[in-house]
Amino acid sequence: MLIGAVFGALSKFPYLWAISTANVMLIAIFAFVNMSLFFSCHNGVWKSFFAEKFPAPVRFTGKAVSNQLGNLLAGLRTRGAGW
Structure with a gap:
């Protein structure tokens, strides 16, 4: 879970850089790496970890x-409850 969180946070910077260059191939590569590898590390473990x-x-x-x-x-926060 920690590996997924750390590398997921670090992979945001190249992903945002790819968006700023408007290179569709780089955006797709970094999005795939972030969503398939690092998000899956966290998403596969959190259910048993919190239980x-x-x-x-x-x-x-x-x-x-x-x-x-x-x-x-x-x-409530996303609906504008005004916190």
Whole structure:
């Protein structure tokens, strides 16, 4: 998860550079690398990583409630709730 986060953050700079050059091939290459390699490293692990943060009797509930609460807060933020 850490590898995906670090290299995903570092791969943003060449991707943005490719966008500034308007080279479609470079944009496609950097987008593919970022989305297929580094995003997948994070996306494949986060479900089990966060589930292990809760004790076994409340694991499913803790993960589900915290995930949905985070989605709710992010949704309010993007809808212009004015925080």
